[in-house]
Amino acid sequence: MAERSFVEEVKKLRLSGGEVFRGEGILAVTKALLESGVSYVAGYQGAPISHLMDVLADAQDILAEQGIRFENSASEATAAATLAASVNYPLRGAVTFKATVGTNVASDALANLASGGVTGGALIIVGEDYGEGSSIMQERSHAFAMKSQIWLLDPRPNLPSIVDAVKQGFDLSEASNTPVMLQLRIRACHVHGHFVAGDNKRAKFTLKDALENPQRDVGRIVLPPASFVHEQEKVKNRWPAAVRFIEERKLNEFFSEDADDIGIIVQGGSYNTLVRALERMGLADVYGNTQVPLYVMNVAYPVIESEVIRFCEGKRAVLVVEEGQPNFVEQNLATILRQAGSSTVLHGKDMLPVAGEYTAAELLKGARSFCERYERLAPLPVPAPVRKVIPLTEVAAEPAQPVAPLGEVVHARPPGFCTGCPERPIFSAMKLVERELGPHHVSADIGCHLFSILPPFNIGNTTMGYGLGGAGAAALNAPAGKRAISMMGDGGFWHNGLTSGVANAVFNKSDNLTIVVDNNYTSATGGQDILSSNAVNKTRSTGHEIESAVRGVGVKWVKTMRRTYDIAGMRDALKEALTTKEKGPKVLIAQSECMLNKQRREKPLVRKAIADGKRMVREKFGVDSDTCTGDHSCIRLSGCPSLSIKPNPDPLRTDPVAAVLDSCVGCGVCGEVSHAAVLCPSFYKAQIVSNPSRWDQLRERMRAAVIGWMQRGEARRREAYAF
Numbered sequence: 001m002a003e004r005s006f007v008e009e010v011k012k013l014r015l016s017g018g019e020v021f022r023g024e025g026i027l028a029v030t031k032a033l034l035e036s037g038v039s040y041v042a043g044y045q046g047a048p049i050s051h052l053m054d055v056l057a058d059a060q061d062i063l064a065e066q067g068i069r070f071e072n073s074a075s076e077a078t079a080a081a082t083l084a085a086s087v088n089y090p091l092r093g094a095v096t097f098k099a100t101v102g103t104n105v106a107s108d109a110l111a112n113l114a115s116g117g118v119t120g121g122a123l124i125i126v127g128e129d130y131g132e133g134s135s136i137m138q139e140r141s142h143a144f145a146m147k148s149q150i151w152l153l154d155p156r157p158n159l160p161s162i163v164d165a166v167k168q169g170f171d172l173s174e175a176s177n178t179p180v181m182l183q184l185r186i187r188a189c190h191v192h193g194h195f196v197a198g199d200n201k202r203a204k205f206t207l208k209d210a211l212e213n214p215q216r217d218v219g220r221i222v223l224p225p226a227s228f229v230h231e232q233e234k235v236k237n238r239w240p241a242a243v244r245f246i247e248e249r250k251l252n253e254f255f256s257e258d259a260d261d262i263g264i265i266v267q268g269g270s271y272n273t274l275v276r277a278l279e280r281m282g283l284a285d286v287y288g289n290t291q292v293p294l295y296v297m298n299v300a301y302p303v304i305e306s307e308v309i310r311f312c313e314g315k316r317a318v319l320v321v322e323e324g325q326p327n328f329v330e331q332n333l334a335t336i337l338r339q340a341g342s343s344t345v346l347h348g349k350d351m352l353p354v355a356g357e358y359t360a361a362e363l364l365k366g367a368r369s370f371c372e373r374y375e376r377l378a379p380l381p382v383p384a385p386v387r388k389v390i391p392l393t394e395v396a397a398e399p400a401q402p403v404a405p406l407g408e409v410v411h412a413r414p415p416g417f418c419t420g421c422p423e424r425p426i427f428s429a430m431k432l433v434e435r436e437l438g439p440h441h442v443s444a445d446i447g448c449h450l451f452s453i454l455p456p457f458n459i460g461n462t463t464m465g466y467g468l469g470g471a472g473a474a475a476l477n478a479p480a481g482k483r484a485i486s487m488m489g490d491g492g493f494w495h496n497g498l499t500s501g502v503a504n505a506v507f508n509k510s511d512n513l514t515i516v517v518d519n520n521y522t523s524a525t526g527g528q529d530i531l532s533s534n535a536v537n538k539t540r541s542t543g544h545e546i547e548s549a550v551r552g553v554g555v556k557w558v559k560t561m562r563r564t565y566d567i568a569g570m571r572d573a574l575k576e577a578l579t580t581k582e583k584g585p586k587v588l589i590a591q592s593e594c595m596l597n598k599q600r601r602e603k604p605l606v607r608k609a610i611a612d613g614k615r616m617v618r619e620k621f622g623v624d625s626d627t628c629t630g631d632h633s634c635i636r637l638s639g640c641p642s643l644s645i646k647p648n649p650d651p652l653r654t655d656p657v658a659a660v661l662d663s664c665v666g667c668g669v670c671g672e673v674s675h676a677a678v679l680c681p682s683f684y685k686a687q688i689v690s691n692p693s694r695w696d697q698l699r700e701r702m703r704a705a706v707i708g709w710m711q712r713g714e715a716r717r718r719e720a721y722a723f
Contacts, residue, residue, distance in 0.1 A: 005058060006027070007058050009027055009058075010027075013031050013034060013062050013200075015031070016199055019196070019197050020194050020196060020197070022194040024051075024189075024190055025189045025191045025192075026190070029125065029162060029163075030056060030059060032163040032166035034062070034063075035163075035197070036121075036167050038203065039067070039085070039091040039120075039207050040069040041056055041063070041070050041093065041095070042070070042072075042079045042082040042094075043073060043079050043095050043097055043125075044079050044097045044495075046097055046101075046129075047127060047135050047186070048098070048128075048129060048186040048190070049097070049125065050526045051526070052096055052125070053072065054528070057070075057539075066200055066201075067202055067206055068203075072528070072529075073095075074494060075496060076098075076102040076103070077109050080095055080109035080110050080113065080124070083122045083124075084109075084113070085210065086122040086179075087117070087118055088215045089119060089205065089215060090119050090120045091120040091205060091210060092120050092123075092170050093123070094122075094124075094125060095123075098126070098129050098136075099126035099127060099128055099141040099144075100136070100137075100139040101137075101465065101466065103141055105465075105466070105496075110150065110179070111148050112222045114179055114234075115222045115227060116221060117177040117220065117230070117233065118173060118179055120205075121170030121173040121174045121180075122179040123180055124179060124180070124182065125182050126181055126183050127189060128140065128185050128269070130324060130357065138356075140323075141181060141183050142300060142324075143326075143328070144181075145300075145301045146328060149238070150179050150301075151172060151173075151179075151242055151301060152180075152181045152299070152300045153169055153172075153181065153183065153251075153268075153298060153299055154268045154298060154299070154300040155269070156253075156268045156271040157188035157268075157269060158272075159191070159194060159195045161268070161298070165298065166182065171245070171249070172242060172246070172249075175242070175244075176242040177237075177238055177241075178242060243302060247304060247306065251298050251299050252297055252298055252299055252307055253294075254296075255294040255296065256290050256292065257293050257295075257311065259291055259293050260292060260293055261315050261316050262318065262370075262371075263293035263295065263311060263319075264294050264318065264319045264321060265294075265308075265311065265329075266295070266297065266320075266321040267329065268296055268300075269323075270321050271294075273359070273363050276363075277363040278290055278292060281364070281368055281371065283371065293311070301328075305336050305340075308337070309340050309342065312337060316345060316374060317344060317345040317347060317370075317373075318344055318345075318346060319348065319351060319370040320346065320348035321348075322349075323358045324356075327348055330346070330348040333346060334346055347370060351366045351370050353366075415454075416454065417448065417639065417641075419642045419665055419667075420595035420664075420666075420667035421448065422565065422592030423451075425564050425669050425672065425673070426515070427449075427452045428457075428567050428570075428637050428673045428676075429567050429571040429574055430442075431637055432567070432571045433578065436575065437578060440482055441473065442459050442460050442461055442486070443460075443461060443462055443463075443484065443486040443487065444462065444469060444472075444487050445463060445466070445487045446467075446492060447466075447488075447491060447523070448524050449487055449489055450463060452487075456639040466491075466495055466496060467495045467497035468500060469501060470488060470500065470504065471500045471504060473486040474505070474508065474510070477510045477512055482578070483511060483586075484513070485513050485515065486512060486513070487514075488501060488516055489516070489517045489518075489519070489522075490518040490520070490521075490530060490546060491522035491530055493532075498553065502553055502587060503553040505585035506584075509583075510585045511583055512586070513574075513578060513587075514585065514588070515587075516587060518589055519591075519592060519594040520534050520597070521533060521594050523596065527600070531544045550589070555585050555586075556582070557584060557585070557587070558588075558589070559573055559577070559587075560589040561573055561591060563591075563592055564592040565668055565669055567672040567673050567675075568672070570590065573588055574588065595665060595667065614691060615689065615691045615693055616690040617687050617689050619688075620660070620685070621668065621683055622660050622685075623658045623659055623683055623684075624682045624683075624684055625650075626650070627681065628680060629682070630648065630655030630656060631679070633674075634673060634674050635658060637673045637677055638669055638673050641661075642664040642665075643661075644658075644659050644660075660683075671683040671685065
């Protein structure tokens with residue numbers, strides 16, 4: 001069950017030539033693939049292109065009509081290796097995953113693909129996960145493109161440019177026999193707009209044709225001596241062919257080229273932000289008409305020398321807008337201008353931040369500095385101090401307080417577990433075990449469970465990559481009084497962890513503990529189904545238990561906890577795994593459905609049932625203010641967003657008491673942790689009944705009568721004590 005359904009939106013993919021397509025960036029990419037005559041598409045979900053995978057999944061019937069094979073790949077490496085179909089056959093194929101971690105996983109396949117080259121168009125759509133919306137380390141895809149000499153497209157973030165880049169990418173790939181990488185920034189994936197659609201095209205050469213007419217070319221296989229020839233082919237044949245294609249198709253764009261003797265060179269992905277900065281300075285309008293010459297590199301690699309020299313000719317200076325570090329483009333431009341003997345002064349990281357996202361504010365500062373230096377913009381006036389004569393009879397006003405930076409006045413909002421998350425009780429149980437056995441080394445992994453490294457749990461020493469939690473603790477397999485603990489999620493387990501973590505532990509006779517968090521989905525990327533999902537998927541095979549796979553590779557000590565909310569049970573299972581005398585790797589599978597996906601599935605059903613007049617019961621938890629001690633251990637051991645504090649109603653007690661907010665989903669962790677940790681019994685469970693039956697109404701009236709009688713008696717006793 002994906003985070004978002006595109007069932008309605010994908011109907012637009014059937015639009016014919018001449019009709020106007022309106023929608024989101026990732027929908028436009030899918031439409032462009034259909035119009036390009038692709039034969040197959042594969043990929044692995046990950047920000048910011050998770051929704052592209054969801055669109056493709058929801059559009060499988062439309063893809064099938066065009067004879068297109070679609071696969072949810074087991075990993076990015078699996079997706080990239082799928083492009084092997086384009087090596088010997090004129091089949092167009094596309095794969096997608098997140099960069100740069102996804103590109104790193106796929107780099108082995110990509111390197112081999114780029115070495116041997118392709119016959120059919122091969123397009124790699126990477127979600128450039130960079131900037132404030134990123135979820136990974138800050139790196140770029142550019143280095144991978146340069147390393148393997150894969151051409152890198154970085155289109156302007158509007159729908160017509162993105163659609164054109166997809167189509168041109170296939171043509172460029174076929175013209176140069178080289179795979180092409182198309183990077184889409186976070187905002188480009190979700191930008192809305194419109195473009196004139198074309199007709200969907202069915203591939204002239206189909207997968208059936210390839211299977212019935214197998215072809216092979218030993219010269220395309222990466223083995224010596226062929227691999228030595230490949231390197232020469234790249235620079236002697238493929239590179240010149242790509243340059244010719246880029247020049248002839250005018251993939252890069254010039255705006256107001258001769259308007260001034262200064263200019264700005266910008267990668268396509270940063271174009272919108274730059275134009276906004278120029279507009280703020282009065283040097284451009286909202287339509288992109290600019291007074292400053294612009295050279296927009298919709299192809300970030302290779303850099304086209306003839307175009308660079310043409311743009312810089314007769315200009316005193318140019319500014320390079322290149323996000324991130326290292327400054328590959330700036331270095332390349334400097335070499336080109338130096339070798340051409342150009343006198344144009346090149347600016348870049350000297351006026352713009354060396355690293356970090358180029359937001360509108362940063363580009364405004366850098367572009368203003370550049371324009372002021374070359375007298376195309378007057379420096380901002382320095383406000384003169386204002387002197388005010390205050391009459392003796394007037395009371396002097398308090399001096400104005402300086403405005404503090406947002407970071408000093410707005411609290412940080414680190415990521416955390418959702419309300420009711422089944423992973424929270426796992427770490428509550430780990431904290432309880434820590435009280436008894438002391439702290440353990442914990443090798444963390446990519447996924448929602450990584451939030452455990454933050455307060456209130458503060459669990460986790462390192463994280464090395466998706467599914468690499470077990471491998472991250474491999475070196476710590478040594479005789480000691482404690483065992484190391486490694487984490488991985490069910491998504492990471494099927495992606496990489498089964499082999500690199502569990503099987504590796506078996507092979508190397510590890511004695512450590514691996515906890516596999518099984519919440520039924522790849523929840524961190526939007527809730528897509530995986531092998532172990534319980535959901536029935538019409539197009540995928542699900543229901544394969546992780547425990548069976550773990551036992552299949554040789555693990556003897558395996559235990560599955562099918563309800564992670566049982567904190568006492570989780571605590572006991574963890575303690576047993578860490579203290580057992582049995583040697584060999586231990587695997588504890590902690591299993592409960594992702595609460596976010598559960599709520600997405602159940603809430604519409606509950607709303608419909610209530611609207612139909614059916615009796616529905618929802619559970620909520622609360623705190624008895626009279627019983628709460630104000631210790632707040634329940635919050636420290638849970639960290640649930642629905643747990644807060646409020647003033648103590650007892651005038652004789654000053655400590656605030658715990659309170660449960662209305663966002664509570666009734667998972668019961670707060671009560672469970674209080675019981676398991678032997679805390680105060682202040683939590684109670686309440687039932688909210690919609691469309692109550694007559695019996696419900698009678699019981700409620702009886703309860704109200706009894707409680708009212710007891711409250712009146714208590715009030716009389718208090719009145720007696722008052723005198």
